[in-house]
Amino acid sequence: DGGITQSPKYLFRKEGQNVTLSCEQNLNHDAMYWYRQDPGQGLRLIYYSQIVNDFQKGDIAEGYSVSREKKESFPLTVTSAQKNPTAFYLCASKLREAGANVLTFGAGSRLTVL
Amino acid sequence: AQTVTQSQPEMSVQEAETVTLSCTYDTSESDYYLFWYKQPPSRQMILVIRQEAYKQQNATENRFSVNFQKAAKSFSLKISDSQLGDAAMYFCAYRLNSGGSNYKLTFGKGTLLTVNP
Numbered sequence: 001d002g003g004i005t006q007s008p009k010y011l012f013r014k015e016g017q018n019v020t021l022s023c024e025q026n027l028n029h030d031a032m033y034w035y036r037q038d039p040g041q042g043l044r045l046i047y048y049s050q051i052v053n054d055f056q057k058g059d060i061a062e063g064y065s066v067s068r069e070k071k072e073s074f075p076l077t078v079t080s081a082q083k084n085p086t087a088f089y090l091c092a093s094k095l096r097e098a099g100a101n102v103l104t105f106g107a108g109s110r111l112t113v114l
Numbered sequence: 115a116q117t118v119t120q121s122q123p124e125m126s127v128q129e130a131e132t133v134t135l136s137c138t139y140d141t142s143e144s145d146y147y148l149f150w151y152k153q154p155p156s157r158q159m160i161l162v163i164r165q166e167a168y169k170q171q172n173a174t175e176n177r178f179s180v181n182f183q184k185a186a187k188s189f190s191l192k193i194s195d196s197q198l199g200d201a202a203m204y205f206c207a208y209r210l211n212s213g214g215s216n217y218k219l220t221f222g223k224g225t226l227l228t229v230n231p
């Protein structure tokens with residue numbers, strides 16, 4: 001079955017450590033996204049990528065980095081510069097062309113900083 | 115910047131009854147999409163329904179329907195014959211449909227729906 005796989009589902013990190021969240025899709029989607037979800041805040045866009053080897057900052061990119069070396073993969077690194085990284089992270093994807101407007105989401109990764 | 119407002123942090127409904135979740139948005143554009151997503155306790159985001167702004171007819175998907183008032187910038191979700199499985203966080207979302215902006219989905223803060231047996 002096609003879909004988006006996020007791993008790990010739960011991750012614990014000590015302060016000062018970088019961590020990388022994995023997002024893989026087998027939907028042949030062009031565009032991929034990372035959202036952060038905090039209680040009472042809805043979803044906020046961190047980074048997005050519309051094609052391989054290209055990505056743009058979203059609304060809250062500070063302290064995060066991404067890469068898009070393959071169409072199916074869009075990993076997110078939470079760096080030590082992110083001041084409040086404890087959150088639920090959602091990866092999503094969609095076809096790039098106009099009219100393909102529905103995002104498909106992964107099951108999410110919960111990051112906790114100890 | 116576009117904003118999406120959900121004024122009801124929490125709502126509750128009796129099983130089999132009808133509930134309406136509110137959503138308003140702010141935009142100066144005329145061509146856009148609106149969505150309702152559901153996030154159950156599993157936290158998997160699921161598309162419930164979508165509306166294209168240039169279509170006057172309100173979208174309907176089985177027990178879910180919307181009341182889209184473009185001039186008022188309102189996009190409410192009605193759930194009929196509520197079921198226990200409808201209990202979830204519901205997010206309203208907006209997306210512009212033009213050129214390079216064909217990417218960003220702006221979400222409201224969500225409404226937590228409880229369904230009472």
